[in-house]
Amino acid sequence: MNTASHIVALLLASIATATYAAPPAPDTRDQAIALIASSYEYNIGYQIIESLTTEVGARQAGSEAEARARRWGAAKFRQLGFSNVRIEPFEVEFWERASERAEIVAPYPQNLAITSLGGSVGTSDDGVRGDVVRFATLQALKDAPRTGLEGKIVFVDEPMTRTQDGSGYGVAVAKRSGAANEAGKRGALAALIRSVGTDHHRFPHTGQMYYQPEVAKVPTAALSAPDADQLQRALSRGPVELSLRLNVQSLGMRPSGNVLAEIPGTSDEIVLIGAHLDSWDLGTGAVDDGAGIGITVAAAKLILDLKTPPKRTIRVVMFGSEEVGLVGAKAYAKKYQDSLDQHIVGTESDFGAGKIWRFDTRVADSALDDMRAIHKVLQPLGIAMGGNQATGGPDMGPLRELGMPVVTLKQNGWDYFDLHHTADDTLDKINPANITQNVAAYAAFVWLVANMDGDLRAAAPHADGKATE
């Protein structure tokens, strides 16, 4: 028995014995199972990731490469047979990395592997040079006196905790902006952080940082974990003088955009799925977020190939400029604010290329039985039922805050932050079998929710409390 047959057998066994509060219509459910089976028949999701990462490569927000990615996306949608393919333009501040270099000047001259954080100001051509002051955590820097760091280079060495659900990220990422702002308040020359990441390779992790408006802007960069260790060891022996040269700059507003396609439904309601098209400049954006593009486009393609119009329109969005502050998602929310009520539910795939292990929702309590019925179809894929505080993924944030129901097909993120925002985020890191499982789950979920009757939206807008997924 092959994998596909095995999973279909499990599905049928599971469904035969389950009791539903609100089971999907039998035809719809059979079609969902057929979608799962067909996802195991061919690997279109992986092929899409391969195409994007090879033919475009890195595609930073606002860059010429991101424009090529939009053309790639529109062409791919058309080639696959989607309807209403379009690019919806907006503008984004473009920040460019030209070169960057850090070295211990004394007492142990040597280079350190660093990368500027997105949005950082550069140094002068000569760079900055000063003694390093280390803080074990961002909180320790926040607790430091307002004087004593003038002319110093601040180093926040806080590590990140590895978790399956990515919950270590929110804690660790605070230093990405926090180090520079706290350093700026204290007259420091520059700020360095231990990379926001969980690997131990010599890849620094980039990522966007934001200056507080009233604070002096100091250049800021991330050290790879081995280099943070090295700097810590040097500091444990005595004072360390470091020089830092960041040739980076913001170049003003540039074109960006979202790429949209649809499978038209028989009603005017919309099921929104997507991922983000832009990547950081260092890698080829395979796990972040080529994977999400491949998963969501492939899932919709499987549905398209059913050649049965869904009740609700399935809209697939490749969001632009996610990495620099959800700029594409905000543009989408603004553009579609008048049709927000038509958006029945949304979900984004943006957590790498691990298998999905949990189905989280954020819907009206009255819709939870429907969600549990959908979960019964997903369960044989190894997916547990989660809670009702899903975020839906970063690009769903602006719409979620406006009351759109969301779900998250939550991936195993154990290894995600090993690669996140590094040069090492390349195609070879993706296991095609994981992509297949993701495509199966997205296809089944989207098909079921696009054909169900119930309203997922609460009578009153669902409170946007703390997301606990």
Added chain:
Amino acid sequence: MNTASHIVALLLASIATATYAAPPAPDTRDQAIALIASSYEYNIGYQIIESLTTEVGARQAGSEAEARARRWGAAKFRQLGFSNVRIEPFEVEFWERASERAEIVAPYPQNLAITSLGGSVGTSDDGVRGDVVRFATLQALKDAPRTGLEGKIVFVDEPMTRTQDGSGYGVAVAKRSGAANEAGKRGALAALIRSVGTDHHRFPHTGQMYYQPEVAKVPTAALSAPDADQLQRALSRGPVELSLRLNVQSLGMRPSGNVLAEIPGTSDEIVLIGAHLDSWDLGTGAVDDGAGIGITVAAAKLILDLKTPPKRTIRVVMFGSEEVGLVGAKAYAKKYQDSLDQHIVGTESDFGAGKIWRFDTRVADSALDDMRAIHKVLQPLGIAMGGNQATGGPDMGPLRELGMPVVTLKQNGWDYFDLHHTADDTLDKINPANITQNVAAYAAFVWLVANMDGDLRAAAPHADGKATE
């Protein structure tokens, strides 16, 4: 029972039941067992590696950093209490990497991660630009016609096989010089190779290459494995134009040197152990060859702390400029050519930081019983008896070729070529427990061989046939 006691118990049990052709004198054997036990008491080997990689970092042959490493080495020897500490200078051609860059120009513009191979000529400031022609193996390039590659960039995509004994290296490394020389013979603009390495991270592997005298010198660089994959994928779609800019150059002769220290014996015979002090410029040279420095110096230090002079002098050498053609080893062999007969046996640790799993020798047949007796003491450390075709390690080559007996305490090299000659060769990759096992084996071997009576040298010089370890 702790690890040390457990191993000593195993040792005693093993020795009690063994039958020897030529057992070491009981006192000497007990002292060897004590050395093994003491290696598990404290981790001086790891501390030495930590000190070198932190306080010096990368230390390329002929660089100012290598000079600092020599001062570090002499100071470390003196601090540990060795005798006859000295630096023996020689000169080496110094080659410097300033910057390097490769990008696909068309049809899919993107940067590729590369690094120049040591000794390569640079390109002009504008770089070179041409279509890429891929060869799956070096042999395929060698088999190519002498015309047809003019103005092209040759790409030799041959992968390396992962093995425990490193035997994949000799095959794969041929392309490091071969690609450039075969490209040069055919009028190509430049040569690229898939890195000589076994990892799948975005670290290109450097390493020395040598131009054939009569061949046009073309610039040559290595792609990381993910970038070699990427270039292959792009080529599978059609022609690929690439630009390459290598700002590298040879800067003439510079000072280098070997650092020596001794534990004086009661005879004029010498047991030679060592490792190489220089590293490539990209990483901090932790596994290549900080590990060897730590292992051999720590083993000798344990013997020093016995406070019992060995019969034969134990000489520890930190060889300079190994990476660029065994320059320090050749200088040593030249300097000591008149006392070669006093060199009873030699061994170098230069295969990373894995555990030792086999004891290989290259001695007179008449000395094999003595070697088997020594092996009985090493066996409880998980070390098997190997054959009699050892190389002794790279820096033993020039002396071995002159007839010096050698042994190899062969390490597990399964992971060695993941890190070899990359920026990722840093301290965090070393497991201190492996270093302890290495130190134990070296200390026991050196102590036993320094106190035995027999001659390891054959009556006629041992033929330097194919090394099969």
